[in-house]
Amino acid sequence: MVTNHSTAQTGPDDLDGVPVRLTFISPQGTRQTVPSRMGGERRRTTPPPLAAHDVLLGGSVQAVRLSCAAGGTDAEGQRKLEAEIRAALCLHRAFHGTPYQSLFPSLVGYDMDAEEPFVVYQVPRGDSAAQLAYGISTTEQRTIERDLVLAVRLMEGLGLVHRGLVPAAVRWDGKRAQVWDLGAVARIGSRRVPVGMPPYAAPEQRHGVGRADARDALWSVAQIVYQLAAGQQGDPEGPPRDLAAYRSLERPLGDAFAPVAEARPAPAEVLALLMPGPDPAALVEARPDPLEPHRQDYDRAMERKRRAAGLGPYGFGHGVETPAAGTARTAAPPGEARGRRRAWFGGPVGGRDTRGQ
Incomplete structure (x- = not known):
């Protein structure tokens, strides 16, 4: 979710940070570790507490790393980053491999369990x-x-x-x-x-x-x-x-x-x-989702944990809540409710699966 107000592209020589091995979870749910170098900060159109930096992965893939700024344990930053990752995962799972995937950021990986939680995208186009x-x-x-x-x-x-x-x-x-x-x-x-x-x-x-x-x-x-x-x-x-x-x-x-x-x-x-x-x-409706019951179980467990921690509602965005019963969600044609549930219960975010806890 990072934009760059400059037309200049970052090259490998601009990423002069100390080489480190970055571990993250891919959109497919597998844990990967690759060599990386951090670059300069990128400007965003949304305010802190999330910050963005260029990063070089595996010596060839230029990407953007978005992370909690000035203290990754900040509850507000954690919540915003979690909401962003869930949105990115929903879009990836719905449209990856289709003609529409280029309309949205290309998700590389994420880790909500890191000392400084983060998400990595391929660099914006154009x-x-x-x-x-x-x-x-x-x-x-x-x-x-x-x-x-x-x-x-x-x-x-x-x-x-x-x-x-x-x-x-x-x-x-x-x-x-x-x-x-x-x-x-x-x-x-x-x-x-x-x-x-x-x-x-x-x-x-x-x-x-x-x-x-x-x-x-x-x-x-x-x-x-x-x-x-x-x-x-x-x-x-x-x-x-x-x-x-x-x-x-x-x-x-x-x-x-x-x-x-x-x-x-x-x-x-x-x-x-x-x-x-x-x-x-x-296209969204055409894809069955056999994991939906498990995702609902996961979200119920996450909701209980968030309430116990006093962190507020669980979901996308700032200050949002689950729509009230009977509330009309959109003027779109019938039959999309299944697709919406898939988006709302988009699967676990982070390295640990807390279903049933």
Whole structure:
């Protein structure tokens, strides 16, 4: 979940830290130990207590290491890092090996049991979208628009919503967009907490009103694409006054500027205009999950432990909770509940399996 505000790429010669052997758990659940060297710090679009550094793994793989800064035992940092790892694992398990995996950070490994817990990603691709205004063609703008809506829809299929979509959290390599800052991911239907910056965060999200909705992220996409097209930020409370001047933006995303989620179109509706054909989110439903009962047992055990330790609810994001019974989680088509449960109970995070404890 790390973005770099610089276009410069780090090379092996820049990673001059003391060589160490780094042990981590791969996304497949296997423990690996490889030689590594730590590099300089990378800027993030989200505040501490998590910090990011470049790292060279195995002498060839450039990566980004995100860890708890200034004391890995800090409860807030631990909780945020755990939420980020769970989001990364959910996306990896759902989309690795599919055409959609490039839309999200590529997870290398993690370890929540280390003295300084961490997660490692492959480096972001391309440049930050914060640098792209007036620097790309209309065709490229439309491709970014399509990819961002697609990412929002795919995450919705997993029951997730990205609450931190800003230009600096989006990368562009000339062909595809990539969405970072997974620590800002929350569960659809969880209570909104005041988070995000205008104009990119929807008004009800900034004010912490109601429950998280995939259409919150659609507002963010509309604001980002408007800034790419207009070269300036949009209105933090509603549609930009000159929206009609950008007809290609007005047609698919015009209603996404509505101040409340209920007045915005569903991500699937917008995606159908940009990418006609079957709904890609059906990919999530097509994969059976025989481990789901075990993951539910694991999460119940983790919930008991967190409550006993006074750490608050267990799940994605900051200040979120399990949606109340009967709460509508999204406006998406029926049948996605199975995919959402898979996301919420994404399997153990860390080197120890605490199921049943």
